[in-house]
Amino acid sequence: xxGPGQWQSPTIKDEDVAWASELMGFGPNGFAKVGDNDxxxxxxxxxxxxxxxxxxxxxxxxxxxxxxxxxxxxxxxPRQGVCVLSHTNAARNEIGKRxxxxxxxxxxxxxxxxxxxxxxxxxxxxxxxxxxxxxxPVGVIDTQIxxxxxxxxxxxxxxxxxxxRFLTEYALSYDAPNYTGGDKGALTTSSPFYQxxxxxxxxxxxxxxxxxxEMFVWANELLxxxxxxATALRERxxxxxxxxxQDNSELQASLLHRVFCEGRSPSRRQRFGDSNQAIYNSFExxxxxxxxxxxxxxxxxxxxxxxxxxxxDKVKAxxxxxxxxxxAGPSPSGISTAPKPPIVFLFDxxxxxxxxxxxxxxxxxxxxxxxxxxxxxxxxxxxxxSSRVEPIPCSMKHYEPNYDAACVRRASSPTTFAQxxxxxxxxxGGSGNVFPLVFATASAVLRLAAMAGSNLNSVxxxxxxxxxxxxxxxxxxxxxxxxxxxxxxxxxxxxSKSEWDGCCKQLVVSVAEALxxxxxxxxxSFLKWPELNIGVEAExxxxxxxxxxxxxxxEDDPIVHVRLGSIHSVKGETHTATLVLESFYYxxxxxxxxxxxxxxxxxxxxxxxTLEGSRLLGRLRLHYVAMTRPSHLLCIAMRKDAFDGHELxxxxxxxxxxxxxxxxx
Numbered sequence: 035x036x037g038p039g040q041w042q043s044p045t046i047k048d049e050d051v052a053w054a055s056e057l058m059g060f061g062p063n064g065f066a067k068v069g070d071n072d073x074x075x076x077x078x079x080x081x082x083x084x085x086x087x088x089x090x091x092x093x094x095x096x097x098x099x100x101x102x103x104x105x106x107x108x109x110x111x112p113r114q115g116v117c118v119l120s121h122t123n124a125a126r127n128e129i130g131k132r133x134x135x136x137x138x139x140x141x142x143x144x145x146x147x148x149x150x151x152x153x154x155x156x157x158x159x160x161x162x163x164x165x166x167x168x169x170x171p172v173g174v175i176d177t178q179i180x181x182x183x184x185x186x187x188x189x190x191x192x193x194x195x196x197x198x199r200f201l202t203e204y205a206l207s208y209d210a211p212n213y214t215g216g217d218k219g220a221l222t223t224s225s226p227f228y229q230x231x232x233x234x235x236x237x238x239x240x241x242x243x244x245x246x247x248e249m250f251v252w253a254n255e256l257l258x259x260x261x262x263x264a265t266a267l268r269e270r271x272x273x274x275x276x277x278x279x280q281d282n283s284e285l286q287a288s289l290l291h292r293v294f295c296e297g298r299s300p301s302r303r304q305r306f307g308d309s310n311q312a313i314y315n316s317f318e319x320x321x322x323x324x325x326x327x328x329x330x331x332x333x334x335x336x337x338x339x340x341x342x343x344x345x346x347d348k349v350k351a352x353x354x355x356x357x358x359x360x361x362a363g364p365s366p367s368g369i370s371t372a373p374k375p376p377i378v379f380l381f382d383x384x385x386x387x388x389x390x391x392x393x394x395x396x397x398x399x400x401x402x403x404x405x406x407x408x409x410x411x412x413x414x415x416x417x418x419x420s421s422r423v424e425p426i427p428c429s430m431k432h433y434e435p436n437y438d439a440a441c442v443r444r445a446s447s448p449t450t451f452a453q454x455x456x457x458x459x460x461x462x463g464g465s466g467n468v469f470p471l472v473f474a475t476a477s478a479v480l481r482l483a484a485m486a487g488s489n490l491n492s493v494x495x496x497x498x499x500x501x502x503x504x505x506x507x508x509x510x511x512x513x514x515x516x517x518x519x520x521x522x523x524x525x526x527x528x529x530s531k532s533e534w535d536g537c538c539k540q541l542v543v544s545v546a547e548a549l550x551x552x553x554x555x556x557x558x559s560f561l562k563w564p565e566l567n568i569g570v571e572a573e574x575x576x577x578x579x580x581x582x583x584x585x586x587x588x589e590d591d592p593i594v595h596v597r598l599g600s601i602h603s604v605k606g607e608t609h610t611a612t613l614v615l616e617s618f619y620y621x622x623x624x625x626x627x628x629x630x631x632x633x634x635x636x637x638x639x640x641x642x643x644t645l646e647g648s649r650l651l652g653r654l655r656l657h658y659v660a661m662t663r664p665s666h667l668l669c670i671a672m673r674k675d676a677f678d679g680h681e682l683x684x685x686x687x688x689x690x691x692x693x694x695x696x697x698x699x
Contacts, residue, residue: 041272043081043302044108046101051078053107054100057136065100071360073335078104085279085305085328089359090349090662091340091608094306095125098275099132103139105273115146117271117301119155119290121278125606126151129277146270152286153246159267160253160293173242178449179484180243181206187234195227207245208235211255250285257292264293268301278606279305279327280312287322295325310353311659313602313652339363340608340665342373344689348668351630352658354638354651364665369405369610374667378690379613380674383426385696389433389671390596392695393613394587397594400667401610406594409610412663413585416656417617418600427673428618430598437583437598438564451542452534452564454478455527460583460597462527471527475519476502479542483549485557502545511548514541534563601660611667614660623653625676630654632684671695 055064065074074093077086078101088094098118105116120126130149133139143149150158162172174180184206185193196205199219209215213236214223221228239248256263274294276282282290294301307327336358338346343361350359364373377396381389390413397411419439420429430437438456448454458474476498499519506512518541522529529538539561547553583599586592596613604612616624629635638646638654645651661668674696677685682692 041111041114043273044105046079046081046104050104050108051075051100054078054103057103057138058096058100058132065097068337068362071337073333073337077333077335080304080333081273081302083300083303083331085307085332086335087328087332087357088306088308088335089338089357090308090311090659091338091363091665092335093339094335095128095132095277097335098277098306099129099139102129102133102142102275103136106133106139106142109141111146111272113146114270114272115148116142117147117155117274118142118149119152119274119276120150121152121281123151125277126154148271152276152282152290153249156253156289157249160256160263161249161251164252164256170240171242172244174484175244175246175249176481176484177207177245177247179481180238180245180248182485183243184234184238187237188230192227192230206231206235206238208232208248209251211251213239247285250289253289254292264296265299267293268299271301273302274304276303276305276307278307280307280309282322282327284322284324287326288324291325310355310357310655311605311662313605313655313659334358336360337362338662339365340662341668344373345376345662345664345668348376348689349658349661351633351636352627352654352661354645354654354658356637368665369401369409371401371405371666373665374400374611375691376689377667377669377693378685379669379671379693379695380677381671381695382674386427386432388695389613389615390585390598391587392693393669393671394585394594394596396669396693397596397611397667398587401594403593405610409666410597410608411594411611412597412599412604412607412609413613413615414599414601414604414660414663415615415617416601416623416653416660417619418598418603420618422618425618425622427616427622430600430615430617433615433671434583434585434598439600448478450560450562450564451478451482451539452529452562454481455522455529456583459527460599468523468526471523472499472519473497474527475499475522479515479518479545479549482542482546482553482557482560485560486546486550486553502549505549506545507548511545514548515545517541518545531563601656604663605659607663608665609663610665611669612660612664613669613671614657615671616673620649622673622676623657624670624672626650626653627657628676628681631670632681633688 051065052062055066056062058064065078067075074097078097086094102116102118109116118129120129126149130143133142133149141147148155148158157175165172174183181203185203188196188206196202199221201219202217205216205218207216213232216231216235218228218231223229271294276290294303305327309328334357337360340363341361342363346359346361350356379389379392393413394411397406401409413433415427415430415433417428418430418437420431422428426432430439438453448457454474454477455471458470461470462468479502480498502515503512506515518538521538521541525533542561543553583597585596585598587594587596601614614624616622624631638651640646646654661670674694686692
């Protein structure tokens with residue numbers, strides 16, 4: 035077998051690009067030069083190590099899949115493969131779905147190739163084999179379950195000490211192979227308290243419970259002990275693609291660099307992303323310092339096929355690093371109506387609850403019935419979950435009191451069965467695809483069994499539904515599980531409290547007990563049905579308690595459904611219309627960004643060529659992501675008292691239309 039140094043990259047020719055374009059339904063010229071702009075054609079033909087800085091809507095995933103199809107068609111190496119790494123499961127599934135559409139490119143989803151998340155790559159090729167080689171079982175890789183298990187091992191004395199020191203359960207995680215590290219505050223490593231937490235982390239890990247990021251600890255230990263593993267992986271994967279590279283953490287970037295790039299005979303590596311869309315879980319969090327994206331070998335993809343130049347001109351100033359954006363959208367394959375003028379909704383304390391109805395009414399006025407049915411309409415906030423009640427508005431709950439933040443969190447698992455169903459309905463988005471409901475039901479049952487202490491080998495490649503069927507030992511238990519799935523699907527995941535208490539809850543418990551024997555009382559919180567924030571509700575058996583974060587308008591006979599979420603939850607999506615809502619973190623986000631909105635500022639550079647502080651840069655990146663989602667209509671909602679009369683004139687001169695939600699109050 036030839037090593038990576040001898041692997042010969044195929045030369046991608048114009049006829050290969052035309053073939054891939056035809057294969058993807060774009061005709062022969064889908065990636066051809068447009069006027070003087072040949073950036074997409076150059077990117078798809080480039081097979082050298084490079085980074086591609088892609089503006090929102092540039093079609094980088096489409097370009098990547100086209101390039102992968104060409105490679106699949108030309109691949110002649112039975113023991114070497116293409117490695118495609120994504121940041122999230124959603125991105126991985128999107129790539130997999132597109133590859134599956136072609137009998138040629140579907141080959142990349144099988145050996146010797148790999149298409150998956152960075153975490154799954156680390157688990158499959160590094161951490162899990164290394165742990166098992168040392169005799170350490172790997173049963174559950176789930177941060178919440180692992181930390182809950184460790185808390186259960188900790189004595190009451192040390193739990194009380196954690197409370198007194200305001201330490202969370204994350205103090206029981208670690209970042210070194212001796213089980214030390216994690217967020218243990220100011221404790222010294224020699225203190226009995228510190229050692230007690232290390233002991234339970236070790237004990238839990240030794241019987242197979244791990245947090246997600248702890249797998250990087252063991253992957254790095256393997257590379258320390260057996261550096262030849264990196265050489266073997268480069269030989270196996272001579273070419274590597276990384277999608278959404280701007281989101282890679284230091285933990286991820288440093289390990290990937292170590293595996294594929296550091297030292298001799300590196301793999302060919304191409305990364306795709308947009309540094310202006312690098313948003314993290316907190317405003318102070320930074321990205322990779324080892325091998326940051328983009329590198330000096332950078333190529334721009336400035337042409338957006340999502341929105342027109344009007345939206346491009348409105349949003350490009352919010353990019354921390356100002357980039358040219360050519361608005362070449364919206365795509366004719368979507369809704370055929372013309373783009374609409376951007377809107378600023380203004381409100382005050384008394385009218386914050388009217389923002390979503392005003393937005394929905396505007397959608398009904400601007401789009402036809404067919405467009406409202408086929409389009410995607412979203413309202414998002416930078417802070418979607420907060421215990422604060424002042425200053426108004428703090429979070430999404432000021433606009434919709436029944437908003438459930440857990441429904442849209444991609445990075446964490448739901449904490450109740452009801453939240454699993456709510457997230458599934460959110461993913462369905464009103465479509466008839468019931469797969470999310472089946473997936474959610476199976477996942478919830480597995481989590482309940484794991485909470486009860488059952489080690490169910492969560493690293494199995496099978497779907498949750500298939501795993502449940504395989505784990506159930508007799509026909510009676512399988513019948514109960516089938517009844518549960520049928521019950522949930524027949525009601526499209528919308529259950530009343532009486533339906534849950536009447537039979538559904540017992541089915542869930544019966545199936546989980548078949549997997550875990552006995553369910554302890556500690557799991558009752560997982561089985562609790564949610565209460566809505568309403569004053570008076572008619573208690574009937576048929577009343578549905580919606581927590582799927584869909585705002586339907588009009589309430590009695592809905593014409594449009596607006597999906598509610600955080601900005602993080604919609605990253606990478608394209609919407610017909612997007613409403614960006616004001617929210618609060620140290621200050622109101624959009625009010626802080628008013629100079630950019632009014633055209634007085636652009637980018638993240640202060641006078642004197644220094645960057646703004648991390649909090650301001652975080653606001654810019656977050657709202658740049660938010661405002662670049664829509665294809666046809668961009669809306670923002672802000673407090674009326676954020677502007678004076680002159681500033682409202684400037685907004686109108688810059689092309690914004692003003693709608694006051696507080697009219698008549």
